[in-house]
Amino acid sequence: MVRKILKEVYGIKDEIIDLGSETEQLVKDKFNEIDKIKEYNQLKVLSSMQKAHLAERHLHGTTGYGYNDAGRDIIEEIYSDVFKTEDAIVRSQIVSGTHAIAVCLFGILRPGDILLSAAGKPYDTMDSVIGLKESYGSLKEYGVSYQQVDLLTNDEPDYEKIYETVNEKTKLVLIQRSRGYSYRKALSIESIGKIIETVKSRNKNAICMVDNCYGEFVCTKEPTEVGADIMAGSLIKNPGGGLALNGGGYIAGKEELVKMCANRLTSPGLGKHVGATYGSLRNIIQGFFLAPHVVSECLKGAVFMSALFDRLGYETSPSWDHERSDIVQAIKFHDPDKLIAFCKAIQSAAPVDSFVSPEPSDMPGYSHKVIMAAGAFVQGASIELSADGPLKEPYTAYMQGGLMYENVKIAALIAASDID
Numbered sequence: 226m227v228r229k230i231l232k233e234v235y236g237i238k239d240e241i242i243d244l245g246s247e248t249e250q251l252v253k254d255k256f257n258e259i260d261k262i263k264e265y266n267q268l269k270v271l272s273s274m275q276k277a278h279l280a281e282r283h284l285h286g287t288t289g290y291g292y293n294d295a296g297r298d299i300i301e302e303i304y305s306d307v308f309k310t311e312d313a314i315v316r317s318q319i320v321s322g323t324h325a326i327a328v329c330l331f332g333i334l335r336p337g338d339i340l341l342s343a344a345g346k347p348y349d350t351m352d353s354v355i356g357l358k359e360s361y362g363s364l365k366e367y368g369v370s371y372q373q374v375d376l377l378t379n380d381e382p383d384y385e386k387i388y389e390t391v392n393e394k395t396k397l398v399l400i401q402r403s404r405g406y407s408y409r410k411a412l413s414i415e416s417i418g419k420i421i422e423t424v425k426s427r428n429k430n431a432i433c434m435v436d437n438c439y440g441e442f443v444c445t446k447e448p449t450e451v452g453a454d455i456m457a458g459s460l461i462k463n464p465g466g467g468l469a470l471n472g473g474g475y476i477a478g479k480e481e482l483v484k485m486c487a488n489r490l491t492s493p494g495l496g497k498h499v500g501a502t503y504g505s506l507r508n509i510i511q512g513f514f515l516a517p518h519v520v521s522e523c524l525k526g527a528v529f530m531s532a533l534f535d536r537l538g539y540e541t542s543p544s545w546d547h548e549r550s551d552i553v554q555a556i557k558f559h560d561p562d563k564l565i566a567f568c569k570a571i572q573s574a575a576p577v578d579s580f581v582s583p584e585p586s587d588m589p590g591y592s593h594k595v596i597m598a599a600g601a602f603v604q605g606a607s608i609e610l611s612a613d614g615p616l617k618e619p620y621t622a623y624m625q626g627g628l629m630y631e632n633v634k635i636a637a638l639i640a641a642s643d644i645d
């Protein structure tokens with residue numbers, strides 16, 4: 226029955242359908258592993274909701290200043306229970322992941338402090354925040370200086386160099402867990418723990434902060450369980466579960482640090498006490514409930530995609546059988562036409578805007594054209610199936626998301642059919 230649709234509706238060749246079935250057999254054990262992690266994380270979230278006495282009345286929210294917003298308070302309590310932290314902020318007033326990370330950096334750092342990135346150059350959007358790219362209001366403008374320790378050629382942290390670089394003036398160490406859009410491995414929870422141990426052995430007061438974007442619920446532990454003082458992420462990625470409707474963001478960590486961030490987000494004196502949630506709470510709370518499941522669907526899709534393209538002879542990262550710490554899947558095409566065909570295939574498999582054909586175009590801040598595929602219910606949501614790639618050697622596509630495994634699978638089959 227499925228074969229009939231694959232052939233008649235999607236025009237997929239018989240040999241690709243067969244290869245797809247074989248690939249599914251091949252990755253069975255990996256899917257079982259993902260299911261175990263999902264079940265564990267699902268119970269973690271469910272039991273936290275029960276422990277906090279989440280009730281129907283919490284789903285409605287407040288207007289105006291948003292004083293005494295019980296739903297907002299309880300979702301922050303639930304996040305901090307799940308992530309094993311003292312406190313958390315979960316807000317739709319945070320507009321994106323970049324904003325959540327910027328709130329942390331500006332909330333904690335003061336003039337004269339040193340910010341150290343311990344896992345190479347951070348995500349592109351951080352350039353303007355740090356001041357690597359001239360920008361009004363950057364950390365650099367406020368007198369915060371920046372240092373960076375690159376990853377080693379095997380993508381592991383350079384612990385020796387980190388140890389040498391940290392000193393008593395190092396105020397905050399930024400650790401980016403996910404690869405983002407660079408061809409490197411995501412840092413494992415163990416590696417993050419080891420970086421933190423290294424930093425603290427040199428300066429026990431240095432604050433370790435993790436950019437946890439794309440990482441939530443991929444493993445059974447989060448960075449805050451291996452010593453991170455604070456972490457931040459985006460709600461249109463993993464923890465929003467596909468339901469959070471605006472950029473949204475969370476910050477979770479030590480109470481005092483979260484307080485500093487809250488004062489930056491709203492105002493000194495107001496902190497966490499304000500911020501109306503009118504209409505956004507139900508999706509944020511239900512999305513967090515669904516997140517472990519949705520992340521497992523993304524991971525299965527990524528594993529299938531990786532295994533299928535590996536069998537077609539392409540280099541993929543991570544390879545299908547490797548340990549994962551984020552939801553991103555990279556495939557190297559070494560051919561602009563194949564990269565473009567891949568992104569067009571992803572777009573055509575989307576539930577929304579499937580009839581649109583993405584074209585490479587110039588992007589502000591990029592020196593080369595970029596092609597992007599996304600047909601999402603929530604604009605820019607990368608927990609939904611999406612892919613993009615810069616039009617330059619080695620013509621790598623970065624794919625992530627997929628609310629449902631079956632959707633990623635059909636996208637992979639269409640792409641394999643079109644490219645081969």
Ligand SMILES: *Cc1c(COP(=O)(O)O)cnc(C)c1O
Pocket residue numbers: 321322323324348350401402403404405436438439459472
């Ligand atoms: C997505 C992402 C960000 C920025 O999040 P936005 O919501 O796009 O602003 C930062 N760091 C990493 C690793 C990311 O994946």
